[in-house]
Amino acid sequence: MNEQIKRSTSRKKATPEQRRRRKIIQISLGVILFAIMVIIASLFQEISPKAGFVLFIGIALGYTLQRSRFCFTASLRDPILTGGTNLTKAVIIALTLSSIGFMAINMSKFGLDMSAYDLSIIAGNVKPVGINTAIGAFLFGIGAVIAGGCASGTLMRMGEGFAQQWLAFVFFVIGSVIGVIIAVPMKAVPILKGKAIFLPEALGGWVPAIILQFGLLALVYLLADWWGKRKSTGIL
Amino acid sequence: MNIEKKKENLWDSIFKKEWSYSKGAVIISFFAIALVIVTGKAWGVTGPYSIWGGKVLSWLGVNVDSWRAFNGSVGKYVFANSQPSLTNLGIVLGALLSVLLAASFKFKKIKNGKQVGAAILGGLLMGIGARITPGCNIGAFFSGLPAFSLAGWVFMVSIFLGAAVGSKMLKNWFM
Numbered sequence: 001m002n003e004q005i006k007r008s009t010s011r012k013k014a015t016p017e018q019r020r021r022r023k024i025i026q027i028s029l030g031v032i033l034f035a036i037m038v039i040i041a042s043l044f045q046e047i048s049p050k051a052g053f054v055l056f057i058g059i060a061l062g063y064t065l066q067r068s069r070f071c072f073t074a075s076l077r078d079p080i081l082t083g084g085t086n087l088t089k090a091v092i093i094a095l096t097l098s099s100i101g102f103m104a105i106n107m108s109k110f111g112l113d114m115s116a117y118d119l120s121i122i123a124g125n126v127k128p129v130g131i132n133t134a135i136g137a138f139l140f141g142i143g144a145v146i147a148g149g150c151a152s153g154t155l156m157r158m159g160e161g162f163a164q165q166w167l168a169f170v171f172f173v174i175g176s177v178i179g180v181i182i183a184v185p186m187k188a189v190p191i192l193k194g195k196a197i198f199l200p201e202a203l204g205g206w207v208p209a210i211i212l213q214f215g216l217l218a219l220v221y222l223l224a225d226w227w228g229k230r231k232s233t234g235i236l
Numbered sequence: 237m238n239i240e241k242k243k244e245n246l247w248d249s250i251f252k253k254e255w256s257y258s259k260g261a262v263i264i265s266f267f268a269i270a271l272v273i274v275t276g277k278a279w280g281v282t283g284p285y286s287i288w289g290g291k292v293l294s295w296l297g298v299n300v301d302s303w304r305a306f307n308g309s310v311g312k313y314v315f316a317n318s319q320p321s322l323t324n325l326g327i328v329l330g331a332l333l334s335v336l337l338a339a340s341f342k343f344k345k346i347k348n349g350k351q352v353g354a355a356i357l358g359g360l361l362m363g364i365g366a367r368i369t370p371g372c373n374i375g376a377f378f379s380g381l382p383a384f385s386l387a388g389w390v391f392m393v394s395i396f397l398g399a400a401v402g403s404k405m406l407k408n409w410f411m
Contacts (some may be wrong), residue, residue, distance in 0.1 A: 026339040027336065029341075030333055037333070044316040044322065048314075055325065058327050061267050061268075061279070061326065062328060062331040062332075063333055064264055064330075065331065066335060068260025069254065076396050076399035080399065080400050080403045090257035090258055091261065095381055098269060101269035123278070124272065124379050124384075125280070125371065125385065127387045128387065133390045136366065138395070138398040140361065140398060142405065143365060145399050146354045146358035147359055147361075147362060150373040152373065154362075155327040158328050158331075159329060160331050160335050161332075163346045165355070167346065167355040167356070172360075173285050174289060175360035175366075176282060176286040176289055176364075177289035178364055179286065179366060179367025180367045182368060183368060194387075196385070196387070198385060199384040209384055216389070
């Protein structure tokens with residue numbers, strides 16, 4: 001279905017048409033696409049009770065990522081390549097807001113004294129941290145900058161019509177199969193397996209964890225702000 | 237004529253005007269939190285990718301479910317039950333909807349061999365990295381760091397170092 005829309009619009013673009021006509025066609029296709037989304041969501045809804053809702057959260061995320069040109073890869077790359085940190089600061093704002101949201105949910109789940117602490121029902125992902133975390137994230141960072149998009153950015157650009165990200169996606173999937181095979185022997189090594197560390201539990205309460213979490217976020221924000229205001233552009 | 241022009245402008249101001257990064261940050265956080273509240277599970281992207289690869293292999297006749305890496309997970313997989321699969325489809329469709337309503341959709345072809353190489357190497361590294369971590373910039377970072385998880389902070393430092401090396405490689409080899 002995507003392919004059809006893509007092909008027809010690219011053909012329209014190739015012929016010297018009036019801009020206005022192209023606009024009407026694209027907007028009409030957008031409205032049709034929305035109707036198709038509603039149909040897909042209701043079909044999924046019959047298989048799984050929350051599937052329609054989850055699909056629409058994804059649609060809202062994709063729409064917002066595209067509309068605001070929100071890109072995690074650029075937030076990491078731009079400070080190095082161009083010296084720009086506007087996107088970096090926006091990512092820190094998003095992390096801070098999400099921290100407040102997740103904290104509120106977890107406070108209501110575990111209590112302010114953490115007496116009902118249970119990692120299995122935690123809001124957000126508290127995964128084991130080991131050397132594998134650092135190695136994997138390092139490789140991921142290289143890949144995201146080279147391919148011109150991280151996990152969310154690749155999907156967003158696929159929707160925008162970038163052929164390069166469709167190719168990157170195919171190799172992303174192939175890499176995931178290789179990765180899941182590599183991960184089997186890695187999990188047998190204790191330092192490569194790690195242990196989940198939830199800061200309020202590790203530091204003995206919400207207060208020190210809040211000070212550390214938001215203190216570090218503020219520090220990174222100020223660092224990014226200072227870096228963006230320097231006269232020089234990038235370091236490469 | 238005049239009214240028509242005004243209508244166009246109203247459409248453009250709603251669907252064509254770009255949003256600021258901060259507006260994006262606020263709205264993305266809002267939906268990420270809403271997802272956790274309703275389903276109990278945080279936003280993730282790459283979790284099902286290895287399963288999708290396994291599905292393709294099983295269609296080709298490979299019995300991947302006997303591999304320790306998959307351990308039966310490919311056969312059990314149902315798209316509509318997999319939260320990241322649904323949000324992934326949503327992100328592609330949502331981005332497409334956004335460019336169509338803004339009348340700015342354009343198919344962008346691959347320009348040269350360097351872009352092919354970049355997509356292959358970059359894609360492979362992201363796939364391998366995301367399964368070693370485990371998690372991507374969304375599951376391990378954007379849904380991890382705000383959960384007060386040490387792994388999220390380690391991910392942030394490491395992905396930044398990786399991005400620095402990647403920027404150097406991009407500049408030297410792929411640009």
